[in-house]
Amino acid sequence: MDAYMEDEPVDEAVCLWYSDIGQRIPALRQMLGQMGYPSATRTLLGWLHSYFEQCDNFPPGKFPNQDYVKMLVQEFVFYRAVEKNLQKMTSIQELQLLEELCRYLQDNSKLATLHNIFDGLFGNSGHPLKEVDEQRRLAMTRLVSMAISIGCKAVLDCVAVWMYNQDCSSHSINLVDSIMTDFCDLVTGVQGTIQRVAQTSPTFTHHLLTSLMSHYNTYQSTSQPIKLIPPAQLDVITDWIIEHPTVCLRHALTGKPPSRIPSFYIHASYKASSHDPSSSGPVPGLLWQSILSPLILDANRSQIQRALNKRFSLHDYSLLFSKLHLGILQAFVTTSTSDAKSTSSKGKSSRAVALTLTDIESVVMLTVHTIQDNKISGDAVKTAVERIAQLLQVSMATGMLNTTKEKVIPLCKELPSNDLLTLILQEKLPS
Template sequence: MNDCETAIDEVRHQEFKSMNMNMDAYMEAEPTDEAVCLWYSDIGQRIPALRKMLGQMGYPSATRSLLGWLDSYFEQCENFPPGKFPNQEYVKVLIQEFVFYRAVEKNLQKMTTSQELQLLEELCHYLQENSKLATIHNIFDGLFGNSGHPLKDVDEQRRLAMMRLVSMAISIGCKVVLDCTAVWMYNQDCSSHSINLADAVMTDFCELVSGLKDTIQRVAQTSPTFTHHLLTALMSHYNTYQSTSQPIKLIPPAQLDIVTDWIIEHPTVCLRHALPGKPPSRIPSFYIHASYKASSHDPSSSGPVPGLLWQSVLSPLILDANRSQIQKTLDKRFSVHDYSLLFSKLHLGILQAFVTTSDAKATTSKGKARAGALSLSDIESVIMLTVHTIQDNKISRDAVQIAVERIAQLLQVSIATGMLNTTKEKVIPLCKELPSNDLLTLILHEKLPS
């Protein structure tokens, strides 16, 4: 860090200290019985004074001061259940008026482009300076979380701001913002909000702006957890069932190129749920997520793996059946042959990930084995889609054999590495639906651990 940056940080520190002292003065006015009344308990009565003080500060000083106050608020709310933090509505009002909008007299005005850029820089810096993990995630959720209901105007403003914040974090390698976004996506449970975020990020960095490949490639190293959830949301986006003739939408080649590089260079990025240790815990949330179900984050969840398998196995069938149509839609940088090779690379990356993560058969404190990478339902779904795609399209024998051999290789490696979360005996009946293949027959009948 150079002298100029050090001086700027020192000025910011002094500003935060001064403004927080002013905030404390407002909060401590007309003190009540401190033994029974926490500092936030009567915030409703103090809102007019807080608004007046923040309004007089102007932007960005008001936002900086409010962030410092939110830090204290969330730190003292750690033991409250999700969505049950005290005086939430008042906190939402302050965030709305002094973070994402400007309060001008009695009206709210949207930020200008320059104000939004300044805000994003402030948020990046603020989160990097804060060392308490739970507080950081709660602040992030307070700023960008939502209740799961249809987006309102203010939520749309926040959604766009969050997308730009994540893009900035990717560009400058800001790990703390990406890690916070990973928790946010985990809490969202592949909702439309997290899927839209993943789609926007990949489209911006892989397709709309040239020369950013190296930037997006570094994400897997900067924040493997964010990359894992990004992949999970991305697979949900492209693997929405289309029709029997084209059951999934293939990942565009520019995005596929990045995805395969992530998996080849960092094999465990798609299997973090199967690594030794406890599954991620749910950090208390400022918002109640209406779509959340207690069972949706079972540690046996397969993350992005099922979606990656669908893309890997079905791609030779879809490319063969729709070659001329797909060629017309491809970027000039890619031919159908290049596209096909990328899917072969993806398949290799998945196999490599199984091998690299083979030690994931670690046991928990209760002595139960951690879940593998592939469940019986994962295998059943990819086989079903393969069979339907073959039946409903004119596909060459070579393409069919490639698809079936990929299933066979996935089974072989997952069995050998302990990544199969079921027994081979349960898989054999499912495979009878597939076209005959020598490699598949050999694997299903050879003596491997099951």
């Protein structure tokens, strides 16, 4: 951060953001304009650091002189004209800007300031952001790609808060879809890069999974009630969950998701929704995928086989869903064990909860309707129902299911008869 503050004139550092700023904007814009890129950008980023540190003394959503800050960011970070035409950045300059932003955010050690700066640049709220244009959203997507490639935790953690506040909005879904498509499907030889992101920023990975499940688990047709995760993406996701079991359950752990930060881009009177978008996390969606996949693969065998590339066979694809299912169950066991140790050491009785009765009802009803509406082999039906049975057994034994067996039993009566399911529902749980 010192590198950015060195370019900043002393008098500007002292009084830039006080009440006389309106009178000094023309001179400041002229000075930055004469500096040119990248000096002007570095200088402004240093000023932003000072500004948001001073904002600690103001109520959330009531930061001073916001319009002037937005104007300077638009003109001298993203080089979008405010009153006159600016020379557009070249592709090389855009790449340099992304590198500059990665270094700048990585150098910010104060968490609140870091997230407020990111919000000032890209907008951190689910509320519609008219000021943040498509060019800036594209810049953020490229910034995330670079952060994944170089392992920049600061940027990824900021994006995690952005996704959390977006509540699986179209912008969040488009971002994660673009990232996963680029790293898993379009560019060869970079899967190892995206696989490392779960270690670099588990929180980012968790919210990426949450948005991704919202994207794929939308109704398609009677034969394909959800869109199955593409095999290359599924391969990465299963590795994340197998190697880092708690990455899909961070919403259920004692530590809460990152707090909502009042967006720099909304009026102080705007009231955020009390709904917690990450309350259920990606687990229900991942389970829809693992449980329904045998039915969907069987009902759409020829169509899916034609769509697969040479890297994956239908058998490989099916095995990945089995691996996903096993990974989720293992995550329940791992999280329950670590949560029990944490609870014991802290003397608290709260436990992690991953699933609700509504989640179980949804997956059971989807399974029933898919079986009823399609010609599906007995083996595929057996696999799907047994995965529900395994889910119930492990989630109830680990305390991850926030309901009682008595409430689950009536739902399961709709499912085809299955010996394992009957045995588990009749089994007496340990007290």
